[in-house]
Amino acid sequence: MSSIKKMIVEWKGNYRLEAHNEKSIAVKFDAPKEHGGEETALSPMENVLASLAACSSFHVLTILKKKRQKVTGYSVEATAERREDPPPRVFTKIHLKYIVKGKDVSAQAVENAIKLSEDKYCSVGGMLQKAVPITSSFEIIQE
Amino acid sequence: MSSIKKMIVEWKGNYRLEAHNEKSIAVKFDAPKEHGGEETALSPMENVLASLAACSSFHVLTILKKKRQKVTGYSVEATAERREDPPPRVFTKIHLKYIVKGKDVSAQAVENAIKLSEDKYCSVGGMLQKAVPITSSFEIIQE
Numbered sequence: 473m474s475s476i477k478k479m480i481v482e483w484k485g486n487y488r489l490e491a492h493n494e495k496s497i498a499v500k501f502d503a504p505k506e507h508g509g510e511e512t513a514l515s516p517m518e519n520v521l522a523s524l525a526a527c528s529s530f531h532v533l534t535i536l537k538k539k540r541q542k543v544t545g546y547s548v549e550a551t552a553e554r555r556e557d558p559p560p561r562v563f564t565k566i567h568l569k570y571i572v573k574g575k576d577v578s579a580q581a582v583e584n585a586i587k588l589s590e591d592k593y594c595s596v597g598g599m600l601q602k603a604v605p606i607t608s609s610f611e612i613i614q615e
Numbered sequence: 616m617s618s619i620k621k622m623i624v625e626w627k628g629n630y631r632l633e634a635h636n637e638k639s640i641a642v643k644f645d646a647p648k649e650h651g652g653e654e655t656a657l658s659p660m661e662n663v664l665a666s667l668a669a670c671s672s673f674h675v676l677t678i679l680k681k682k683r684q685k686v687t688g689y690s691v692e693a694t695a696e697r698r699e700d701p702p703p704r705v706f707t708k709i710h711l712k713y714i715v716k717g718k719d720v721s722a723q724a725v726e727n728a729i730k731l732s733e734d735k736y737c738s739v740g741g742m743l744q745k746a747v748p749i750t751s752s753f754e755i756i757q758e
Contacts, residue, residue, distance in 0.1 A: 473699040474707065479661060481668040483689035489672055491657075491665035491693075499642060499657050501669040514634075514642050516670035516739050518622060519662055522634035525624040526644040527659035529632055546626035550634075556616040560741030564617065596659050598703030603742035 488512060517554070517563070520596075524606075525550040525568055527596035531589035532570065532582075539581045544615060545573030552604075563604045570610040577612050586610060631655060660697070660706070663739075667749075668693040668711055670739035674732035675713065675725075682724045687758060688716030695747075706747045713753040720755050729753060 481491040487503035488510065501516055503509025514522070525548040536543050553565040572582050586608055590597055597606060624634040630646035631653065644659055646652025657665070668691040679686050696708040715725050729751055733740055740749060 475697050475699055477661065477664060477695045477697050477706075479665045479668065479693045481665055481672060481691040481693060483672065483676065487673055487676075489669045491669060493657060493661050495654065497654060497657050497661075499662055499665055501666070503673060511638065511640060514636060514640050516666040516673070518620060518636050518640075519642055519666040519669075520739055520742075521620060522622045522624055522642055523644070523659040523662040523666070525622065526632045526634060526662075529624060529626065530630055530646060530659070533626065533630075548624040550622045550624060552620045554618050554620050554738075556618055559736045559738075561738045562741045563620075563738075593702050595697075595702075595704045595706075596663055598705045599663075599743060599746035602746035 486510060517561070520600075521550050521552050521563070521566070524566065524594075524596045524600055528568060528586075528589045528594040529570075531593040532585045535585035535588055536572070536577075536581060539578075539585070541577050541581050542575040543572055543577065544575065545571075545613070547571045563600075566600070566604055566606045568606065568608040570608065571613065572610065573613040573615060575615050577614065579610075579612055582610050582612060629653060660704070663743075664693050664695050664706070664709070667709065667737075667739045667743055671711060671729075671732045671737040672713075674736040675728045678728035678731055679715070679720075679724060682721075682728070684720050684724050685718040686715055686720065687718065688714075688756070690714045706743075709743070709747055709749045711749065711751040713751065714756065715753065716756040716758060718758050720757065722753075722755055725753050725755060 643656035
C-alpha cells in the first residue's frame with residue numbers, strides 16, 4: 473500500500489526558494505550569508521535535521537499520550553556533525569536529545585517511546601539512518 | 616573538515632512543533648488532518664521532499680549562473696511514492712522534474728548542472744539516495 477506526495481518548489485531570486493504542497497501549505501528556504509544567501513529562512517540541511525526531530529517527536533508525543541503520561545513541555549536538541557569537504561556536505565553523525573517536562577513522567581515510558589519511534593515509526597529516521605548514524609538521549613524535568 | 620549544526624525543536628501543542636537554529640531562523644511543522652493535525656504547516660516528510668528539491672536547486676541555479684545561462688524562471692516538481700504500510704512510512708521512489716525558463720537556455724548546460732548537483736554537490740540528496748532511488752528529468756521553456 474502506498475500513496476503519492478507532491479511538492480512544488482519555486483525560485484524566488486538569489487537563494488530564496490518557496491515550496492508548497494497540493495493544499496498550498498508552504499515552506500521557504502534560503503542559504504546562510506557565508507554562502508551568498510540572505511538568511512530569510514532555514515537552509516535545506518537545517519530543515520532536514522529539524523524534520524527528523526519533528527517526525528520522531530510526533531511519535532514520541534503520541535506514544536506518551538497513549539501511556540497517559542502527563543507531559544506539560546517537550547523539546548528536542550538536534551545536533552549534527554556535517555562534513556565540509558569533500559562535497560556532498562552530508563551529515564556524518566546526528567544526536568537527538570529529548571527533553572520531557574511533566575508530572576510523574578516515567579523514565580521507562582520515555583525510553584520506550586523514543587525507542588519505538590526511532591526503530592519503528594519515524595519515517596524521516598527510517599530513511600536517514602541508512603545514510604548516517606543517529607543516536608539519542610533524554611532528560612526528564614519533573615514539575 | 617567538519618562543522619556542527621544544531622536545531623532546537625519545541626512542542627506547541629497537538630502536532631504543532633516549531634524548530635529554530637542558533638540565529639532564531641525558524642520553521643513550523645504540523646500533521647495532516649487525517650492524522651489528527653491541524654495543517655498549519657507542512658509535515659516532516661513533506662519538508663524533507665521539499666528540502667531535497669531546494670538543496671539540488673541551489674546547486675543547479677549556481678551552476679547555470681556560472682555557465683552564463685539566462686534563467687528567468689525556475690521550479691521543480693518533486694514527486695514521491697510513500698509506503699503506507701508497514702511503518703516506517705518511508706519514501707520508496709522520488710522523481711524531480713526541473714523546469715527551467717529563460718532565453719536561449721542550453722539543454723546540455725541544464726543536463727550537466729542537474730547531473731553535477733545530484734552526483735556531487737547536493738547534501739540532502741547525498742544522504743537520501745542511500746535510502747531511496749531518486750530519478751530526474753527536465754523541461755526548458757524558451758522565452
